[in-house]
Amino acid sequence: MRALIVDDSTATRFILKSILKEIGFATVEANSGAAALHKLTEDSHFELALVDWNMPEMNGYEFVVAVRQVSTFASLRILMVTSETDVEQITKAIEAGANEYLMKPFTKDAIRDKLQMLGFDVGTHA
Amino acid sequence: MLASPVSFDFDYLRRIVREKTAIVLEAEKVYLAEAKLGPIVRRSGSASLTDLLRDLRSQPWGATHQQVVEAMTNNETSFFRDLYPYEALKNRMLPELLTKRAHVRELNIWSAASSSGQEAASIAMVIRENFRALDGWKIRILGTDIAAEMVNRCKEGLFAQHEVNRGLPAQYLVKYFDRVGLHWRLKPILSEMMEFRQMNLSALWPNLPTMDIVFLRNVLIYFDVDTKRTILTRMKSMLRPDSYLLLGGAETTLNIVDDYERVDFSKFDAYRLKNRSSKA
Numbered sequence A: 001m002r003a004l005i006v007d008d009s010t011a012t013r014f015i016l017k018s019i020l021k022e023i024g025f026a027t028v029e030a031n032s033g034a035a036a037l038h039k040l041t042e043d044s045h046f047e048l049a050l051v052d053w054n055m056p057e058m059n060g061y062e063f064v065v066a067v068r069q070v071s072t073f074a075s076l077r078i079l080m081v082t083s084e085t086d087v088e089q090i091t092k093a094i095e096a097g098a099n100e101y102l103m104k105p106f107t108k109d110a111i112r113d114k115l116q117m118l119g120f121d122v123g124t125h126a
Numbered sequence B: 001m002l003a004s005p006v007s008f009d010f011d012y013l014r015r016i017v018r019e020k021t022a023i024v025l026e027a028e029k030v031y032l033a034e035a036k037l038g039p040i041v042r043r044s045g046s047a048s049l050t051d052l053l054r055d056l057r058s059q060p061w062g063a064t065h066q067q068v069v070e071a072m073t074n075n076e077t078s079f080f081r082d083l084y085p086y087e088a089l090k091n092r093m094l095p096e097l098l099t100k101r102a103h104v105r106e107l108n109i110w111s112a113a114s115s116s117g118q119e120a121a122s123i124a125m126v127i128r129e130n131f132r133a134l135d136g137w138k139i140r141i142l143g144t145d146i147a148a149e150m151v152n153r154c155k156e157g158l159f160a161q162h163e164v165n166r167g168l169p170a171q172y173l174v175k176y177f178d179r180v181g182l183h184w185r186l187k188p189i190l191s192e193m194m195e196f197r198q199m200n201l202s203a204l205w206p207n208l209p210t211m212d213i214v215f216l217r218n219v220l221i222y223f224d225v226d227t228k229r230t231i232l233t234r235m236k237s238m239l240r241p242d243s244y245l246l247l248g249g250a251e252t253t254l255n256i257v258d259d260y261e262r263v264d265f266s267k268f269d270a271y272r273l274k275n276r277s278s279k280a
Ligand SMILES: C[S@@+](CC[C@H](N)C(=O)[O-])C[C@H]1O[C@@H](n2cnc3c(N)ncnc32)[C@H](O)[C@@H]1O
Pocket: B020, B021, B022, B023, B073, B074, B075, B076, B077, B078, B081, B112, B113, B114, B115, B116, B119, B144, B145, B146, B147, B150, B199, B200, B201, B202, B216, B217, B218, B219, B248
């Protein structure tokens, strides 16, 4: 399983990376929506993208919209991981095609739960 | 077993927890006690947990004793915990009961160790989301817990962000909850189906309606075999022959009582009364 981690915070990417690794994902990182889209275009073999909202050079919402316009990426599962917590924002992201939404701060268990909800095999809880 | 390496009276703590809740505290839990009871020690003005327990021991039972006992219970829960029970509820149990109860148009569902209410709320969401046919029915989801604090939380229907982050589909979050500052409140369309009260599973049970589905999940695990047997035996009178009993992943009726049979759902087992002709 391969996951793309899209967040402009190095610290957040590091945490997400270690959680995903433990679950069994190989990960690639991007620090903006634009960079992530570039990586996806070069290599579309990702099952999952974890996407922050507020980033320079294409935010997470714009990234979701862009990804959902490309049929090659149709099977990519997108989990928003962001500090945006307004009902309107969450609704907007889901309607744009994000598959799930997690509010920061998050725990490892919350990530596991969401990935399980998205149909990934996360193994048994430690 | 090692002698407890702490200065406070763990045996006393164990005894009162056992007496009031039937929960058997494992010896390893001695390390948890300090952390769990810290806030009560501070509120009480005692110098230490050792002092607090010594004082409580010499006093008649009161509010602080009760708080100490409640603080030692494990209230961990989450929305749609383990997922598969809710799949079974949606795909098999409710469709089946929709037909079988069509003449009475009534369903009673019990979350028998409801903790902070996520289990009851998840059941309510499954119903609202998938069973418009139940709209005119009398549906009651009863949640009970021994801890007064948990029952109050259930009644409030208020959840912290870290709680709605766990197991709850984002679509349900925006559809069934209102944001209140840093918290999320269950909308009336769900809370109106739910009712909560305090109840000790190991003491005498109040009069309750016969149940169609009982979630008795992740609570038997804390009890000794005799208590499990007493509860599972009493539960028989709460169920109809076609009612379902759902236990936690590490719990079973096997080798405890012989009156239940397993019903195999995908990736999950529920239980039903064995003798299916006794009470129709
Ligand atoms: C780990 S939680 C399980 C919550 C939920 N059923 C679930 O599976 O997620 C256990 C709950 O059982 C409650 N409990 C413990 N002993 C009890 C008793 N004797 N009677 C009723 N509830 C009890 C605790 O207060 C706690 O809220």
